[in-house]
Amino acid sequence: MELRYISTRGNAEELTAAEAIINGLAADGGLYVPTAIPQVTPEFLTSLTTLSYEERAAKILALFLTDYTAGELRNCLTRAYGDDKFDDPRCAPVECLTDTNILELWHGPTSAFKDMALQLLPQLLGTALRKKGEERTVLILVATSGDTGKAAMAGFADVPGTKIMVFYPHGGVSPVQEKQMLTQKGANVNVTAVRGNFDDAQNGVKEIFNDAAFSEELLRQDVKLSSANSINWGRLAPQIVYYFSAYADLLKAGKIQLGAEINFSVPTGNFGDILAAYYAKLMGLPIHKLICASNANNVLTDFLRTGLYDRKRPFFKTITPSMDILISSNLERLLYHITENAAQVKAWMEELRQTGRYQVDEGTLAKIQALFWADWTDDEGTKDMIRLAFARENYVPDTHTAVAWRVAENYRKETGDSRPMVVVSTASPYKFAPHVLAALGENDLPEDEAVMFDRLHKKSKLTIPRGLAALRNAPLLHNNLCQREEMAARVLAFAKK
Numbered sequence: 001m002e003l004r005y006i007s008t009r010g011n012a013e014e015l016t017a018a019e020a021i022i023n024g025l026a027a028d029g030g031l032y033v034p035t036a037i038p039q040v041t042p043e044f045l046t047s048l049t050t051l052s053y054e055e056r057a058a059k060i061l062a063l064f065l066t067d068y069t070a071g072e073l074r075n076c077l078t079r080a081y082g083d084d085k086f087d088d089p090r091c092a093p094v095e096c097l098t099d100t101n102i103l104e105l106w107h108g109p110t111s112a113f114k115d116m117a118l119q120l121l122p123q124l125l126g127t128a129l130r131k132k133g134e135e136r137t138v139l140i141l142v143a144t145s146g147d148t149g150k151a152a153m154a155g156f157a158d159v160p161g162t163k164i165m166v167f168y169p170h171g172g173v174s175p176v177q178e179k180q181m182l183t184q185k186g187a188n189v190n191v192t193a194v195r196g197n198f199d200d201a202q203n204g205v206k207e208i209f210n211d212a213a214f215s216e217e218l219l220r221q222d223v224k225l226s227s228a229n230s231i232n233w234g235r236l237a238p239q240i241v242y243y244f245s246a247y248a249d250l251l252k253a254g255k256i257q258l259g260a261e262i263n264f265s266v267p268t269g270n271f272g273d274i275l276a277a278y279y280a281k282l283m284g285l286p287i288h289k290l291i292c293a294s295n296a297n298n299v300l301t302d303f304l305r306t307g308l309y310d311r312k313r314p315f316f317k318t319i320t321p322s323m324d325i326l327i328s329s330n331l332e333r334l335l336y337h338i339t340e341n342a343a344q345v346k347a348w349m350e351e352l353r354q355t356g357r358y359q360v361d362e363g364t365l366a367k368i369q370a371l372f373w374a375d376w377t378d379d380e381g382t383k384d385m386i387r388l389a390f391a392r393e394n395y396v397p398d399t400h401t402a403v404a405w406r407v408a409e410n411y412r413k414e415t416g417d418s419r420p421m422v423v424v425s426t427a428s429p430y431k432f433a434p435h436v437l438a439a440l441g442e443n444d445l446p447e448d449e450a451v452m453f454d455r456l457h458k459k460s461k462l463t464i465p466r467g468l469a470a471l472r473n474a475p476l477l478h479n480n481l482c483q484r485e486e487m488a489a490r491v492l493a494f495a496k497k
């Protein structure tokens with residue numbers, strides 16, 4: 001049976017998976033959600049234990065992407081996860097430590113968890129375009145504050161039928177992040193620095209998307225605009241896989257019995273990663289609690305505790321920049337599944353847009369709290385956890401992972417729940433080397449990232465990820481800088497190329 005997708009706001013056409021992936025956002029402003037949740041059996045879980053990551057992904061994604069043939073899916077998956085693209089053949093290995101387990105999602109080409117989805121989305125999109133007979137080039141526009149831009153470029157590089165253009169704030173990303181982007185290969189990629197901050201870059205991209213006349217102009221060049229941000233179903237679905245994969249690995253290692261419930265603690269920003277865990281639970285994966293970990297931008301902690309979502313609050317820049325977010329877009333999907341009431345979801349989102357806040361009713365809150373537990377920690381707590389993890393487990397987590405780890409410990413203390421815990425690890429510690437080294441007491445830090453990588457290597461014994469090690473000698477391939485007002489012109493010039 002074909003699985004269909006509808007908008008969380010109830011006023012868009014029902015689509016197949018491929019169509020939903022091409023559209024990204026629904027026409028009524030909502031997000032696409034599946035009309036039914038596929039269910040798995042205990043035998044299904046057992047069958048995963050002997051499979052590779054790619055094979056696990058093929059079985060799980062086939063349940064959601066029902067209009068892709070098995071051959072199409074396999075091709076997409078091999079291009080995304082095969083060919084040595086990941087620096088660990090298991091792609092998303094679980095490290096079993098004494099007190100906890102770490103699901104490492106950062107073995108992809110850019111050393112951040114965004115690779116898990118952004119390696120596959122371009123393949124799913126490219127395949128969808130061919131299936132639908134789309135002849136125009138799809139131009140992906142991205143505004144990035146760091147990680148997403150590089151991961152998107154790496155995923156879309158040389159994917160037929162697509163071009164990708166990334167804007168980032170000039171002087172507003174870390175030197176490593178900038179170098180990662182400026183060394184990206186691929187005939188269809190462009191990266192441009194914008195004079196201004198991240199909001200300038202982001203608003204510039206939004207204006208381009210909303211400019212109908214500009215879209216017309218692009219269509220005359222046979223170019224169609226699209227986005228790769230985390231509201232696309234093609235980015236969410238791949239993330240469901242690694243929760244199953246982690247469970248299968250724990251089964252295989254004899255850490256749990258079939259059917260035993262486990263907990264996941266997830267460092268959360270846009271609510272995509274943890275929402276994928278929620279889908280896994282709905283499908284029948286034995287998860288007890290989904291633990292939502294935040295930094296000082298703790299809008300989700302407050303929401304999950306009180307039912308009031310209030311984005312009107314101070315914004316903090318933290319040492320976990322990928323979680324510095326005040327609007328968690330994917331929460332809308334959770335609200336839809338919990339209430340099954342699109343009109344209600346639409347009203348809350350409208351309230352959020354107009355007033356910066358909304359309050360869900362008590363029934364909805366109770367249902368959410370039965371599944372989720374939430375807490376947060378500040379930069380000091382994060383660094384303290386890095387130090388403790390190294391002292392106790394001889395393991396060096398990145399800052400984002402440390403937030404989830406700290407919150408997992410708080411959860412255990414407060415609830416006494418001793419079910420097996422999996423801390424979701426979203427970045428290599430090398431990606432945030434200065435903060436990680438500082439937490440470990442290395443304070444006289446050199447400027448040069450190569451020296452820092454060596455220091456961290458000496459301390460942690462972890463191999464320096466291939467992609468980051470290669471930065472040392474990689475040639476800079478891009479050198480574009482523009483004013484905020486020039487962004488549209490730059491897009492047009494690249495579209496015509």
Ligand SMILES: *Cc1c(COP(=O)(O)O)cnc(C)c1O
Binds near residue numbers: 112113323427
């Ligand atoms: C994107 C990101 C997150 C947050 O994930 P969401 O899906 O947005 O909740 C956490 N950690 C790192 C390192 C990230 O890049």
